[in-house]
Amino acid sequence: MIFDLETTGTSCQLDEVVEISAVKVVSGEIVDEFSTLVNPGMPIPYYASEVNGITDDMVADSPTFEGVLRNFLEFVGDAVLVGHNIHTFDMKFIQRDAQRYFGKSIGNDYIDTLQLARTYLPQLRHHRLVDLADYYGIDAEGAHRALNDCRMTQQVFEKLRLEMENPSDAAKKVKKCPRCGNILRKRSGKYGEFWGCMSYPECKYTQK
Ligand SMILES: [Zn+2]
Structure with missing residues (x-):
């Protein structure tokens, strides 16, 4: 299960989720998708809109995160969660909000493709999702919208799995x-x- 969030900013104290998407993958193929905009209950700063293209108007009639998170957790079940930079970012937001709304933490195991990329592609200077897409020749059109990022992450993850099976000499030294x-x-x-x-x-x- 790949997932991704877009937010009003990078602070896990101050910021809120504005979009959440997930794609369910079976044998390397996407078989189901979950995606919704979220009304964050606060104005979206212009620098956040600059990145993800999501504006106040777009989320004005969207559901709040409490209900969305409930549906998301139902959708993912106990699947292993995979995403880019989720260890330091996305997991913190959903853990915070699961705690806030339901008084519980999320027990799913997860794999961060940023950590995998740093481990298995140490020769690359940058390991942002767009850098990895570029490296593997994956189409990065529509990056920074959650569902597109999930699809990109899925393709990158498939490539990284091959690196894991057959690590380069540089990767073995990490x-x-x-x-x-x-x-x-x-x-x-x-x-x-x-x-x-x-x-x-x-x-x-x-x-x-
Ligand atoms: Zn450590």
Whole structure:
């Protein structure tokens, strides 16, 4: 199950969901889709509309997130959730709102294709979804609308699975954090070079 959110901004404290989509995948094929705009109950800042093209007018008659999230959770069931940058972004929003509206957390396992891409394509300088689409020659038309991003993520994920089966020499050298599984990056500090977890500041693991 691939999913994606569009929001009013990047703050998990202040911002709200304006669109949520999911695509159900069986043997590499999309077999079902869920997608709706959401009325966030706040004005959408212009810089957010710039990115996703979603305006106040478009969501004026849309449902609020409480009902949408209920339908979304029903749609995904206990499937493993897959998405791009969901570890630090999308999961936090839906966890927050599941807590807020239903007083519970979401127990689904999830796979972040951003972490996969950093692990298996360390040679790329950037790992945004559009960078990966570009690398694999996948059509990125309509990027930053949730359903399009789900479809792109699905195609990227299929490619990344092949990388996982047959990792490059560069990928084999990538160091993983033993505490949280994210990637360790070489950093330099006061006392010289060290390896630090990319989940910093959430995960403070370091290695000499
Ligand atoms: Zn870590």
